[in-house]
Amino acid sequence: MANTIDTNDTNDTNGTGTTRSQCIDQSYQSLSEHFEAYVDCELTGTEFVRFEAHLEECQYCERQLEQARSVAAALRALPSVVCRSEVVTATLRGIGADSTDRVLPFESARESGMISRQEAASGSRLLVWARAAAVLLAIGALAFAGMSLLEGPQPDDIAAYSQDELIRAEQDLRLALAYFGGLTQKAGLVLRDDVLAEHVLTPPLRALSKISNDSQLEYGQ
């Protein structure tokens, strides 16, 4: 990353143009590891004694130690930042976890900026799949019902249906399929009407028609 602090210690100055070479100890590099540990009281006994002895003699390292203390103090003194309550409220409302129990659709939440676009997209996808699953289940149930009709009506059953009932059943079936067609579109499924008609609508209609004809024959007898 371009805008990060250089991890090398080669530019280690004290702001006045003096460099680490002014430390009286030739092994400065190893000492430079000690300032922060010294401030945190984490040096071992031997290191502590050696480091303090060095500080007595080296003004440069004494200044470095003061800087180390300043950094530690400044970090601890950084203000506690608080999150705006609106941010939390909007988020809770967006995910339906606020105390009002109000669950917003993901699309609405996204439009109002309550949740991020990625989350909304993820939520939308979940909704689509849930709807699609519901529609497929409903179509499956309908097809199963149609197949039952296709198995062929028993003579006793035929007699049980009046002509009006059969016409009403056909109308109900068409309405139900139109409703499922609309649902599939809302679910984002691209199921063509002719495909629906061929595999879902036609078989039960054919069965109904057969029942109707048989029924007419029976009534005509």
Added chain:
Amino acid sequence: MRSRDLRNFDEVVADHKDMVYSFAYYYLGNRQEAEDVTQDVLVRFWRHWQSLEAEVMPRWLNRVTRNRSFDVLRSRTRRVRVMVDEVDETAAERVEATEPGPESSAAAASLQEVIRKAVARLPEPYRSAVILREIQEHSYADVAQTLEIPVNTVKTHVHRGRRMLRAALAESGHG
């Protein structure tokens, strides 16, 4: 979901939202991005919170916040956005007001501003270690668990991070 659970979630969020926001704010050095990260983390928290034990929640939140903040940083780099060290003029509105004392002098404020910006420029893993340990004051053990590294490594990262800040402070003339 039962309303009792919703109230519990509200309370847990109230307890931890500032910790999440604070990490993102100091990590990214940008209020708007920190708010976005906070929202994102809370949405993820909502999905998982019932499967989380209470004692691991802070660690989980810290880890997810750090990961999300890192993602934001990475996408920022991908967009080759010119990074401007913005002077957050309204930061005072987001900062808990404290009575002005000797430390609140202009010099101290200036030093804090230099430190805040320098923290947001620290390379990883030093940045996360410094924020978690030095700013948010988590224990070494907690930081180690959050970052999934040994405690001694955390100490090394914290010390090196502070050493880099010391150098940055000297460069800025605050030495």
